[in-house]
Every structure is written in C-alpha cells, then in structure tokens.
Amino acid sequence: MNALTPAPASPPSPYSSALVTSKAESHTLSVLVDNEPGVLARVVGLFSGRGYNIESLTVAEVAHADHQSRITILTSGTPEAIEQIRHQLERLVPVHRVTDLTAQGNFVERELAMVKVRGRGENRMEALRLSEAFRGRVVDATTESFTFELTGAPSKIDHFVELMRPVGLVEVSRTGVAAISRGPDGM
Amino acid sequence: MSRQMTGAEMVVTALEDQGVDTIFGYPGGAVLPIYDALFGHQSVKHVLVRHEQGAGHAAEGYARSSGKVGVLLVTSGPGATNAVTALTDALLDSIPLVCITGQVPTHLIGSDAFQECDTTGITRHCTKHNYLVRRVEDLPRILHEAFWVASHGRPGPVVIDIPKDVQFATGTYVGPQNIVHKTYQPRVKGEMDRIRHAVALMAAAKRPVFYTGGGVINAGPEASALLRELVGLTNFPITSTLMGLGSYPASGENWLGMLGMHGTYEANHAMHDCDLMIAVGARFDDRITGRLDAFSPGSTKIHIDIDPSSINKVVKVDLGIVGDCAFVLEDMVRLWRSEGHGADRAALAEWWGRIDGWRKRNSLGFANSTSVIKPQHAIRRLHELTKDRDTYITTEVGQHQMWAAQHYGFEKPNRWMTSGGLGTMGYGLPAAIGVQMAHPDALVIDVAGEASILMNMQEMSTALQYRLPVKIFILNNSYMGMVRQWQELLHGSRYSESYSEALPDFVKLAEAYGGVGIRCEDPAELDAAILRMIDTPKAVIFDCVVEREENCFPMIPSGKAHNEMLLPTGIDDWGAPDLGAVIDEKGKMLV
Numbered sequence: 001m002n003a004l005t006p007a008p009a010s011p012p013s014p015y016s017s018a019l020v021t022s023k024a025e026s027h028t029l030s031v032l033v034d035n036e037p038g039v040l041a042r043v044v045g046l047f048s049g050r051g052y053n054i055e056s057l058t059v060a061e062v063a064h065a066d067h068q069s070r071i072t073i074l075t076s077g078t079p080e081a082i083e084q085i086r087h088q089l090e091r092l093v094p095v096h097r098v099t100d101l102t103a104q105g106n107f108v109e110r111e112l113a114m115v116k117v118r119g120r121g122e123n124r125m126e127a128l129r130l131s132e133a134f135r136g137r138v139v140d141a142t143t144e145s146f147t148f149e150l151t152g153a154p155s156k157i158d159h160f161v162e163l164m165r166p167v168g169l170v171e172v173s174r175t176g177v178a179a180i181s182r183g184p185d186g187m
Numbered sequence: 188m189s190r191q192m193t194g195a196e197m198v199v200t201a202l203e204d205q206g207v208d209t210i211f212g213y214p215g216g217a218v219l220p221i222y223d224a225l226f227g228h229q230s231v232k233h234v235l236v237r238h239e240q241g242a243g244h245a246a247e248g249y250a251r252s253s254g255k256v257g258v259l260l261v262t263s264g265p266g267a268t269n270a271v272t273a274l275t276d277a278l279l280d281s282i283p284l285v286c287i288t289g290q291v292p293t294h295l296i297g298s299d300a301f302q303e304c305d306t307t308g309i310t311r312h313c314t315k316h317n318y319l320v321r322r323v324e325d326l327p328r329i330l331h332e333a334f335w336v337a338s339h340g341r342p343g344p345v346v347i348d349i350p351k352d353v354q355f356a357t358g359t360y361v362g363p364q365n366i367v368h369k370t371y372q373p374r375v376k377g378e379m380d381r382i383r384h385a386v387a388l389m390a391a392a393k394r395p396v397f398y399t400g401g402g403v404i405n406a407g408p409e410a411s412a413l414l415r416e417l418v419g420l421t422n423f424p425i426t427s428t429l430m431g432l433g434s435y436p437a438s439g440e441n442w443l444g445m446l447g448m449h450g451t452y453e454a455n456h457a458m459h460d461c462d463l464m465i466a467v468g469a470r471f472d473d474r475i476t477g478r479l480d481a482f483s484p485g486s487t488k489i490h491i492d493i494d495p496s497s498i499n500k501v502v503k504v505d506l507g508i509v510g511d512c513a514f515v516l517e518d519m520v521r522l523w524r525s526e527g528h529g530a531d532r533a534a535l536a537e538w539w540g541r542i543d544g545w546r547k548r549n550s551l552g553f554a555n556s557t558s559v560i561k562p563q564h565a566i567r568r569l570h571e572l573t574k575d576r577d578t579y580i581t582t583e584v585g586q587h588q589m590w591a592a593q594h595y596g597f598e599k600p601n602r603w604m605t606s607g608g609l610g611t612m613g614y615g616l617p618a619a620i621g622v623q624m625a626h627p628d629a630l631v632i633d634v635a636g637e638a639s640i641l642m643n644m645q646e647m648s649t650a651l652q653y654r655l656p657v658k659i660f661i662l663n664n665s666y667m668g669m670v671r672q673w674q675e676l677l678h679g680s681r682y683s684e685s686y687s688e689a690l691p692d693f694v695k696l697a698e699a700y701g702g703v704g705i706r707c708e709d710p711a712e713l714d715a716a717i718l719r720m721i722d723t724p725k726a727v728i729f730d731c732v733v734e735r736e737e738n739c740f741p742m743i744p745s746g747k748a749h750n751e752m753l754l755p756t757g758i759d760d761w762g763a764p765d766l767g768a769v770i771d772e773k774g775k776m777l778v
C-alpha cells in the first residue's frame with residue numbers, strides 16, 4: 001500500500017527552513033475513532049496528504065456496541081511534527097481521542113507475525129529450535145516446511161526473521177503493532 | 188417532531204429547519220428527486236447557476252457576507268467534480284458550506300455507472316468532512332450534523348453525497364433539536380490562566396502589535412467589536428491579513444494596513460521589530476511570514492486560534508490559546524479593565540514614533556497620471572465614490588486583488604470577499620452573486636482582472652436571470668498582470684503566455700448577456716463613469732482600461748524577510764530596484 005511506504009525526504013523548503021531544527025523520533029499513537037466507512041482512508045490520507053510517515057498501522061473494532069475502532073500508528077518525525085500529527089488527527093471529525101503513548105512514557109507494544117520457512121534436515125530442525133527459543137508456535141507444517149506464529153515487540157520479530165533467512169525463509173506476514181499503556185488507566 | 192417523508196423531502200425540510208433561505212445549484216439525473224421536492228417551494232429559494240463551481244463560490248460569498256452557512260446542490264459525476272475547486276477554496280479560507288451531491292443508486296455504486304464518481308473519495312481532502320448516505324434512516328441526522336460541523340469550530344465545507352434511491356426512499360424525519368454530535372465538540376472558551384498570562388504580557392510589552400486574520404471575521408461581528416475595543420484600550424498598533432480586512436477599520440488611528448507579501452512597509456516592519464505579537468485568528472501563512480527563519484526574530488508570540496492544529500504549525504509560539512476569538516477577546520477586554528492594566532505609555536510612545544517614521548515612506552504611493560488610468564487610482568476613486576453606501580467588494584485573483592486590498596479602505600467586517608488561501612481566479616463574480624442574494628439592496632462590486640473574469644463569465648447570465656445588479660469592475664491591463672510581474676522579477680521579462688490575447692469586447696459582452704457595458708480609458712472621465720455604474724440598476728461590466736505594466740508594490744520577494752521589501756518607485760528618490768537581482772535562486776523555487 002502506497003501510504004505505508006515512508007515518504008521520500010523532500011528538500012527543505014526555504015519557507016520552512018526555520019522548523020527543521022530537531023531530530024526525528026519514533027512515536028506510537030493510539031487513535032480511537034468511530035468505525036464508519038472511510039475513516040481509515042481519512043487517517044491514511046491525512047498522512048500521505050501532509051507528507052507524514054507511517055511505519056506501521058493496525059486497526060480493528062474494539063467496542064462493537066459503540067462502533068469504535070482503535071488505530072495504532074507508528075510514525076516518525078521531529079517533536080514539532082509529532083505534535084502537528086496529533087492535532088491534525090484530532091481535527092478529523094470521527095476521531096474521539098488521540099494518545100501519544102511514547103510521550104506518555106510507559107506502554108506495551110506487541111506484534112504478531114507468521115513466518116514460513118522451507119528446508120529439510122538440519123536446516124528444518126534448526127528453524128524449529130530457534131522458534132522455540134523465541135517462544136514461537138508451529139501453526140502449519142509439511143515435511144519440507146514450517147509456519148511459525150510469533151508474538152512480541154517488533155524488534156524481536158525483526159530479529160527472528162533475520163535468523164530464518166539462512167535456514168530457508170519463504171515469506172512473512174505481520175499484523176503491525178498493537179499498543180496499550182501500562183497501569184490501570186485507559187486512554 | 189417526527190414525520191414520514193422521502194429522502195428528497197427530508198433534504199428540503201432540513202434546509203428549512205436550518206433556516207436556509209437560499210441555495211445555489213444545478214440539476215442533473217442524480218438529484219432530480221430533490222429538485223422535484225424544491226419545485227414551487229416557498230421558503231427555500233434556489234438560484235440556478237451556470238456552472239457548479241459558480242454555485243460553490245456563490246455559496247461562499249453568501250456565507251462570508253452573512254455569517255450563515257452557504258448551501259449548494261449539484262448532481263453526481265461532473266456536477267460534483269465541477270464543485271471541487273470551490274470546496275477547496277472554502278476549506279482553505281474556512282468558509283462554512285454544505286454541499287449536497289446526488290449519487291448513482293446504491294446498488295450501482297462501484298460499477299462505473301453513468302455519471303458515477305467517487306465523490307466522497309475525491310472530496311475527502313478538500314472538505315472538512317463528508318458523508319455518503321447509504322440508508323434513508325441516517326439522512327436526517329447527517330443533514331443536521333453537516334450544518335453543525337460546517338459552522339462549529341473552524342468553519343469549512345461539508346459534502347453530503349446522497350444516492351438516488353435514498354432520495355426516493357421513505358423514512359422518519361427528525362428535526363435538528365435532537366442532534367448532538369458525539370465526537371465533534373470544539374473548544375470555544377480559552378483557558379483562563381493563559382488569557383491572564385497573555386494580558387500580563389501585553390501590559391509589559393514595549394513594542395506590541397496585533398496581527399489579526401480571517402478568524403476574527405468568522406467569529407462574528409462581536410469579535411470585531413471586541414477587537415476594536417481592545418485596540419482602543421491598549422493603543423497597540425494593528426495589522427491584518429488579507430482575510431481579516433474590515434475587522435478593524437482602515438480609517439482607525441491604530442491601523443497599519445495589511446501585512447505580508449504585498450503589505451505596507453509599516454505593517455511588515457512593525458511585525459519584524461515587535462517585542463510582542465498577538466496573533467488573533469491568523470495562521471502564519473507563507474504569504475504573511477516571508478522567510479521563516481527571519482520572521483519577527485525578537486518577539487514573544489501569542490496565538491489565539493480555534494484550531495489547535497494551527498498553533499505551532501509553522502511558527503513556534505510562546506503562548507497558544509485555543510478558543511473562539513470572540514470568547515477570548517471578551518475575556519481579554521474584561522481582564523484588562525478589571526485588573527486595572529495599562530500599557531507602558533512611554534515605551535508605546537517611542538514605538539509609535541518609529542511606526543510613524545515607517546509610515547512616512549508612504550509605501551502605497553504611486554505616480555499618478557493624467558493620460559492613463561493607474562489601477563491604484565481607479566481603486567481609490569472606487570472607494571471614494573462608494574464608501575458612503577452599503578457596499579460589498581469581492582475580487583478575482585491577481586494584481587487587481589492586491590490593489591483592492593491595499594487601496595480600498597474596509598471599515599466593517601463581512602464586506603470583503605476574496606479567495607485568499609487557494610487564490611482562485613473566477614471566484615469574484617459568483618461570490619458577488621451570492622453576496623447580492625444575501626443583501627439584495629446593497630451595492631456589490633467584483634473588482635476583477637480581464638483574465639480572471641473570463642474564468643466564470645457565464646455567471647453573468649445568472650446575475651441577469653435573478654435581476655442581481657452586481658457590478659464587475661475590471662482593471663483591464665491586457666495582461667495576467669501578476670504573472671507578468673513575476674516574469675519580470677524572476678524570468679528576465681520573458682512574458683510567456685501572460686498576455687491577454689483576443690479579449691472579448693467587454694461592453695458588447697455585457698450587452699449580449701442583457702446587462703450594461705461601460706468602458707473608461709481617460710482618467711478625467713473615471714469618476715463620472717463610476718457614478719454611472721453605481722446608478723445603473725442592472726448588472727454592469729465596467730471595462731476600466733489601465734496602465735498595462737504597472738507593478739504591485741510594496742512586495743516582499745519570495746524567500747525574503749519582512750524588512751527586505753521592494754518599494755514603489757517613481758514617487759520618491761529610492762531608485763528603481765534591480766528586479767532581476769532581488770530574488771535569489773532559492774527564492775525562485777517558491778511560489
């Protein structure tokens with residue numbers, strides 16, 4: 001999907017040169033929205049239209065009765081850009097709330113991945129051993145392949161995928177990041 | 188109050204319940220049921236435009252001059268796509284519009300049916316919000332919500348796309364009193380602590396300036412009244428953006444004139460050298476700031492805006508206050524009075540002394556002529572001869588627009604309708620039609636360029652049909668003057684495609700439409716001709732033939748700072764600026 005590829009760094013405009021002072025950081029945003037048609041297009045369109053990055057995006061309905069969905073977006077930008085992204089998201093009519101989990105400090109981040117590996121003999125066994133070390137589960141197997149299910153922080157999944165490469169990585173499917181703050185309070 | 192009716196009847200009933208007396212539109216297959224419901228309707232008057240873009244700008248003119256929501260009704264496909272420019276214009280200038288578009292029946296959506304387009308997809312980026320109504324049960328709520336969203340918070344255009352089967356379906360109508368928007372509840376009252384802080388900063392300021400914008404106009408006439416009161420109490424100087432003209436009177440003592448790219452010397456220098464900037468309903472647009480890293484380098488900045496995303500978007504401010512300008516200004520006035528604040532008089536006197544020095548440069552001066560009409564002179568005469576009447580000015584886009592902003596003194600809010608953010612040529616005539624519909628007895632003048640006016644010339648026919656006596660005052664310089672000026676500055680006077688070749692005879696054109704045409708080329712005859720225009724109780728095209736290669740000054744060239752302005756020549760001994768040398772390579776990249 002187009003909107004998910006990071007926008008190429010554009011040459012700084014002489015108009016905006018005063019703002020490119022601080023360094024880019026990654027932030028995880030939680031966005032609570034009305035689950036109405038087009039709401040995801042609005043959010044994604046905002047990012048592409050204004051040239052913001054999306055590194056990961058997940059969405060699912062979380063309150064069926066109220067038709068509310070929660071979107072988790074991993075984005076990057078200067079602190080000023082992140083503040084702007086938050087305000088721009090809040091401006092969308094179907095958006096209830098936006099929380100910058102990174103700015104709040106303490107949160108848990110998880111992603112699910114399915115990783116297919118093909119191989120025989122020692123390679124196949126090595127893949128299985130490694131998946132156990134990462135607390136992966138086998139969700140499909142043939143005599144010449146395994147598909148593992150793995151949950152964890154995105155960095156753990158990245159790491160696992162790298163390890164699978166030499167033992168016969170075929171393909172990966174990842175859900176993107178879901179995140180929630182630690183402690184008793186909701187967003 | 189709930190009644191059974193068709194979707195089409197719901198549309199018209201909702202318009203009535205929202206107090207809409209006028210809508211602008213153009214029929215087509217996908218809106219026929221709504222047109223049928225409008226047939227012979229008493230309280231909602233439909234104005235048939237000649238192009239859907241015209242309907243949009245007319246609704247904008249109606250909205251901006253009346254403070255109400257403007258409404259347009261167009262068909263699916265080309266009707267909707269023709270409206271896109273006007274919707275974008277309204278988004279950038281924060282004008283409240285509700286645009287109802289017809290859509291192919293729900294079962295045909297996605298099949299590339301005749302006159303189908305993805306209207307909500309296309310307009311998602313150029314509306315504040317949009318809706319595709321799939322069930323008639325949702326229609327009443329959406330209709331009323333749309334008016335709420337368009338007019339609350341930062342105003343903007345809202346599209347309601349209604350498939351034809353939904354227009355025919357019968358359902359239960361619900362009135363507006365039962366609609367409470369679940370998510371969209373913008374904050375209108377500013378935080379008291381911040382307002383108190385702002386007032387303290389103002390009391391301590393030595394070189395303050397108010398920088399006001401279209402938000403003050405959008406906040407209603409009370410906001411302008413409060414602004415005047417606050418300026419009077421503090422004796423601070425005040426400047427405004429293009430969109431904010433009229434909120435403080437041009438004849439007021441503290442008025443510095445407009446700021447920005449074609450703003451006055453005193454306004455831009457005051458912005459550059461101030462120690463406290465109080466931005467009220469203005470958004471630090473690039474036309475205003477010029478080069479950002481040299482924008483008002485030494486000032487503390489307060490920014491009052493109803494849109495939180497406007498604060499710190501382009502310029503980092505020290506104190507942001509989210510709220511409706513009218514509410515915040517009211518609190519400021521009250522605090523200033525009740526806490527017995529006074530400005531630093533000595534410092535202020537010195538500041539005014541510097542400002543008076545800048546004023547002496549007479550940056551709006553120009554060399555008048557007895558042989559050819561100077562465009563600035565034409566606007567000044569127009570102002571002089573219309574200022575004691577109930578006058579509304581709209582414009583097209585180009586030099587004439589800037590000259591109107593500079594030389595026509597606006598005394599009241601909602602009297603000045605111009606396309607600021609999008610800069611849409613073709614805005615002025617349909618906007619004037621909208622203004623005239625809202626103010627039937629007023630004098631409504633579209634200050635136009637000979638190129639711009641041809642973009643929506645067809646609306647002359649609308650003006651005649653509804654007997655709207657709008658006046659089109661063309662500053663005819665035979666060039667796309669603003670383009671020519673930039674080509675002179677940036678491209679060595681290579682006037683590529685900016686000459687207005689093969690112009691129509693505007694007098695005959697007016698007559699062909701059934702209106703009145705007037706041409707004036709002689710400065711000595713100008714006043715009489717303008718008076719004749721004013722006294723004509725019909726639509727007029729006034730072809731005011733002016734100096735061809737006049738440039739619009741002052742000007743901050745792209746990429747330059749407020750204190751690096753180009754000033755007019757020929758009236759003083761400043762000497763002609765070396766135009767080719769004033770813009771550097773980086774500046775040439777800008778628009």
Ligand SMILES: Cc1ncc(C[n+]2csc(CCOP(=O)(O)OP(=O)(O)O)c2C)c(N)n1
Binds near residue numbers: 586636637639668669
């Ligand atoms: C729809 C649209 N197309 C192009 C432009 C670019 N543009 C800005 S000013 C201008 C020339 C306008 O000429 P005219 O109406 O004669 O006004 P003048 O500058 O001569 O007063 C053009 C082409 C625009 N603003 N809008």
Ligand SMILES: [Mg+2]
Binds near residue numbers: 585
């Ligand atoms: Mg022209």
